[in-house]
Amino acid sequence: MEFIVNAVGRKIPKYIEGVGETKPYIGPFETKPEGRKYLPNKSYNTPYDNKVLSNIREAIDAVGLKDGMTISFHHHLRDGDYILNTVVDEIAKMGIKNITICASSLNKAHEPLIEHVKNGVITGIQSSGLRGKLAKEISTKNILGNPVIFRTHGGRVRAIEAGDVRIDVAFLGASSCDKMGNMNGVNGKSAFGAIGYAMVDAEYADKVVAITDNIVEYPLYPISISQSLVDYVVVMDEIGDTSLISTGATRVTNNPLEIKIAENAAKVLIDSGYVKNGFSFQAGSGGSSLAVVKFIKEYMKENKIIGSFASGGINSYLVNMLEEGLFKALFDTQTFDCESSSSLKRNPNHIEMSASMYANPHNKGCVAHQLDIMVLSATEVDINFNINVMTGSTGVIMGAQGGHPDTAAGAKLTVVVAPLMRKRIPIIVDSVTTVVTPGETVDVVVTERGIAVNPRRTDIIEKLSESNLPIMTIEELKKLAERFTGIPEKPEFDEEIVGIVEYRDGTVMDVIRQVKQK
Amino acid sequence: MEFIVNAVGRKIPKYIEGVGETKPYIGPFETKPEGRKYLPNKSYNTPYDNKVLSNIREAIDAVGLKDGMTISFHHHLRDGDYILNTVVDEIAKMGIKNITICASSLNKAHEPLIEHVKNGVITGIQSSGLRGKLAKEISTKNILGNPVIFRTHGGRVRAIEAGDVRIDVAFLGASSCDKMGNMNGVNGKSAFGAIGYAMVDAEYADKVVAITDNIVEYPLYPISISQSLVDYVVVMDEIGDTSLISTGATRVTNNPLEIKIAENAAKVLIDSGYVKNGFSFQAGSGGSSLAVVKFIKEYMKENKIIGSFASGGINSYLVNMLEEGLFKALFDTQTFDCESSSSLKRNPNHIEMSASMYANPHNKGCVAHQLDIMVLSATEVDINFNINVMTGSTGVIMGAQGGHPDTAAGAKLTVVVAPLMRKRIPIIVDSVTTVVTPGETVDVVVTERGIAVNPRRTDIIEKLSESNLPIMTIEELKKLAERFTGIPEKPEFDEEIVGIVEYRDGTVMDVIRQVKQK
Numbered sequence A, B: 001m002e003f004i005v006n007a008v009g010r011k012i013p014k015y016i017e018g019v020g021e022t023k024p025y026i027g028p029f030e031t032k033p034e035g036r037k038y039l040p041n042k043s044y045n046t047p048y049d050n051k052v053l054s055n056i057r058e059a060i061d062a063v064g065l066k067d068g069m070t071i072s073f074h075h076h077l078r079d080g081d082y083i084l085n086t087v088v089d090e091i092a093k094m095g096i097k098n099i100t101i102c103a104s105s106l107n108k109a110h111e112p113l114i115e116h117v118k119n120g121v122i123t124g125i126q127s128s129g130l131r132g133k134l135a136k137e138i139s140t141k142n143i144l145g146n147p148v149i150f151r152t153h154g155g156r157v158r159a160i161e162a163g164d165v166r167i168d169v170a171f172l173g174a175s176s177c178d179k180m181g182n183m184n185g186v187n188g189k190s191a192f193g194a195i196g197y198a199m200v201d202a203e204y205a206d207k208v209v210a211i212t213d214n215i216v217e218y219p220l221y222p223i224s225i226s227q228s229l230v231d232y233v234v235v236m237d238e239i240g241d242t243s244l245i246s247t248g249a250t251r252v253t254n255n256p257l258e259i260k261i262a263e264n265a266a267k268v269l270i271d272s273g274y275v276k277n278g279f280s281f282q283a284g285s286g287g288s289s290l291a292v293v294k295f296i297k298e299y300m301k302e303n304k305i306i307g308s309f310a311s312g313g314i315n316s317y318l319v320n321m322l323e324e325g326l327f328k329a330l331f332d333t334q335t336f337d338c339e340s341s342s343s344l345k346r347n348p349n350h351i352e353m354s355a356s357m358y359a360n361p362h363n364k365g366c367v368a369h370q371l372d373i374m375v376l377s378a379t380e381v382d383i384n385f386n387i388n389v390m391t392g393s394t395g396v397i398m399g400a401q402g403g404h405p406d407t408a409a410g411a412k413l414t415v416v417v418a419p420l421m422r423k424r425i426p427i428i429v430d431s432v433t434t435v436v437t438p439g440e441t442v443d444v445v446v447t448e449r450g451i452a453v454n455p456r457r458t459d460i461i462e463k464l465s466e467s468n469l470p471i472m473t474i475e476e477l478k479k480l481a482e483r484f485t486g487i488p489e490k491p492e493f494d495e496e497i498v499g500i501v502e503y504r505d506g507t508v509m510d511v512i513r514q515v516k517q518k
Helices: A056-063 A083-093 A113-118 A132-141 A153-162 A196-204 A256-271 A287-302 A316-323 A338-346 A355-359 A404-410 A458-464 A474-485 B056-062 B083-093 B113-118 B132-141 B153-162 B196-204 B256-271 B287-302 B316-323 B338-346 B355-359 B404-410 B458-464 B474-485
Strands: A003-005 A011-013 A070-073 A099-103 A122-127 A148-150 A169-174 A176-178 A207-212 A232-235 A281-283 A307-314 A327-335 A350-352 A373-377 A380-382 A413-417 A444-446 A451-453 A493-502 A508-515 B003-005 B011-013 B070-073 B099-103 B122-127 B148-150 B169-174 B176-178 B207-212 B232-235 B281-283 B307-314 B327-335 B350-352 B373-377 B380-382 B413-417 B444-446 B451-453 B493-502 B508-515
Touching (some): A056 A207, A113 A122, A132 A493, A176 A207, A196 A355, A256 A413, A256 A444, A256 A458, A281 A287, A287 A316, A287 A413, A316 A338, A327 A355, A355 A404, A451 A458, A451 A474, B011 B508, B056 B207, B070 B083, B083 B113, B113 B122, B153 B196, B153 B355, B169 B196, B176 B207, B196 B327, B256 B287, B256 B373, B256 B413, B256 B458, B307 B338, B316 B327, B316 B338, B327 B355, B338 B350, B355 B404, B373 B404, B451 B458, B451 B474
Parallel strands (some): A070 A099, A070 A169, A122 A148, A207 A232, A307 A327, A373 A413, A413 A444, B070 B099, B148 B493, B169 B207, B207 B232, B281 B307, B281 B373, B307 B327, B413 B444
Antiparallel strands (some): A003 A011, A493 A508, B444 B451, B493 B508
16 A cells, blocks of 8 residues: 655555545645536426425435435534435435445434444445444444545535546425425424525535424525425424533533643633634633634623634534624524524524535635634644544544634634543543544644743744743653543554545545454 | 518527527427436535635635636626626626626616627626616617527526536625625625525536625524525625616606506406415516505505405515505515515515525416516507517617516416507507517506507406496507508518527527617
8 A cells, every 4th residue: 555644644555445536634724726626417497396295215315325425414413303204214215335425424324324334225435524433333343445535614515626536416404484495493383493505515416305293374484495405395293402502501510620730721822812802702612612703702892802713513602692782693503502593583783604605725815815814622732733523532433623723724813622631531642543633733732731832923922921820841741641641542553444434625634444343 | 591480470580690599489388398407516515615706806816717718707787787787797807708697687788798798708698687877788789799688587597507608607686694604695784685586596507606795793694595505705896886776667667558458447346356365476677567556555455355365576665564464475586676675584474485486487386376466567559469668669679578487477367568559659569679578478458548458358357347447459459549640650670689588488489689880
């Protein structure tokens, strides 16, 4: 096998079976797109069309789904999603095989896929991430037989637009839909908020099936995805359990360790001078993130600072800040709780955006590139500031790229928050198991006991030099952790590649290999 | 020259110089699209991009405009538009030649184009219509030297999506825009309402320049066209004079002739059984149209009828009906007055739509195909129910296709209203000078003295048979007119083709020849 070493020092096979030729990662903005986009099929419509079908099977028949095709899903219903399993079960019943799933992400709800993978119904998976048993079976047993392609939220749009993946049929859940296929996620009993990830599927898939449990009188409004993109409409009893959407990200932690990390991070943001009138902000999920927001909120109120926008996955904490006037607008590609979903409907400055507008590096300007501050979590950080959020300490896949690399590359100040150790496993290591976000795009790593600034950012080092924060080098931070944990054993891997971590621009950041069975 | 006779009996050259091979019109839904769409150039963006330029010249430089390119404009500012002339003047000053203009329509405001056509700056025009001196110079002197391609509103989107026309640079006026190019037409001093015609340009043009007189703090909301589609932003003092947008279509006529026509038309609609709960409705412009709406409104109120939606160019009369609850929603691709523009901002059920969603026959479902009733005007009607709205009795171009053929094909009941004669010229003729809308898609022709139903619509003939309306054959209607007018002289034409009337599906409906100079 021939390899090439990419810009984060990973050996990337020049050719990967089931995937093809690879392009190595060479830097966050170095790989520019060439040529023209991939072209969606032309369509045709008459006044006599009837789009409404009785059930999923009729839709699968109508779109002509057959062996070898690629189908897509969005994950706005997260752990409460019923659609993916229902569709794939039906496909399996119909005897269709060799299907590739291109999902915006896969969650624990999708564990039933294991059987379909084992039976050869599903032979390809492309997703932001993988969790739970399905991830474990793929990591340790390579049940899929082909590498999972992991893409960032922005990278998925780029890939679809570039034709790297060609979606034959998109099955898109909508909490409200009319007979012509106008869709939104804000009305109805299963309201999930923004439907930003699904917009590119609607635009590029050869066939688009809207699936709803709330068909309303024509025309639906507001319209998030237009009838002009939808082939069929199917009504099912329930598209999901919305009580399982919430990531729990709307309650501020009371874990003292997480609060300490958040406090440190907030100080870094403030002392770096980024929290000022007109600043823009996003925080990822994870225990400390919301606590950072809480501290920043207090600082903003005390100092009468009004921010420009907050973006990302939107939770009710951010909605409250919007409604208190602390931010002028929210950009929402995915909504994390029911209160926020109702805000999206109610507040004109709570703006729904497509995943392309959010994070696509190959359009004419994405919101992630307008961010001043991004707060992100990490599973591992290495001494080159590379971040892993995909694989755990055992080497098993357990996470998702999400918007991590997109926002890290886009924000003027990217701060990663993490505890120094988890269950006596140090977080700061010589080399992360899997590189997801390149160190070049990470500015500061904040733990409860120490803070390391990327040496590239001499401006921040300068600004923080007079603070009372525990600033140290990343190597010192690593040693600090190892004083408590010792140097942990590394997981061992077989040669087999079970996952490809694709950077947002389509280059390969890293590969994930099958975990050696002991 | 080789010809083929199309389905409305017109001799269409198989090849037209400056245009290429032609496809003849074969029926409203007979020509299906083949293959995949044309798609735009891939783009690229970084956090360091600055889109804001100081003036139009900088934008023309930045996009690399050069000889032979195609540029596009929208006509939402109608007769008040300053953008097209400003841009083309600048192009001329820079010595760039041989430019094709692809505009959603051209209005009287664009007469200064005459000089640029004569000087070879503009050598191609594609538009919904042409009016005034520019139209006359082209019709009588062929100053352009190439045929103008006339497209319907839906057909223009289709053509752009199919790559029949490839837009190098779109210059898009916005009444509000932020530094990243998020745009709308509802905020700011030059608010013009919906920006529906411009959406396809933003999506497909290689380069997109937003031009505004109201740059606002980032982010703008609501966003009608996303920053992800915009390359540059230019601020100019005034993008237009919004007092010239209004077509005057919001005052009901007090011309007794027009009122009589409207009364007859309203009776036809009602007696045909189409005015009932949940019906959908659109009326074109023209003297009688709004009067028809007035009569229908009265009938709806008396009979407690609630319609589904009204669509099209939206005026304040329709907004009032929306706000009175007579229609549940409005679909708006172009707003005809300031009151309606403010409604678009205020009323969630006043829905902005793209021209694709409005009328594109080659997407997955357009609103025009959901219409129950369409009321349209006509310059000429022939005994095959073919309609002319492009050329006058002298053979000179003086109108626009607009959504005429789109809605006629889409609506379940298409009623054409026209006076029996204008200035002693009969409207009903043996054969229209120019076929714009094929008779196959026209159901009833209503004049002040007689009404003719298309023999294809036996159901309507049946329904109207017991009414006291002056129903007659179209031939009888023609004779009735000729009793007053005599048989008029026909204009004479040279061989030179100055315009091509393209049907919405890309086939050729008719050609317009140079008017013979006497």
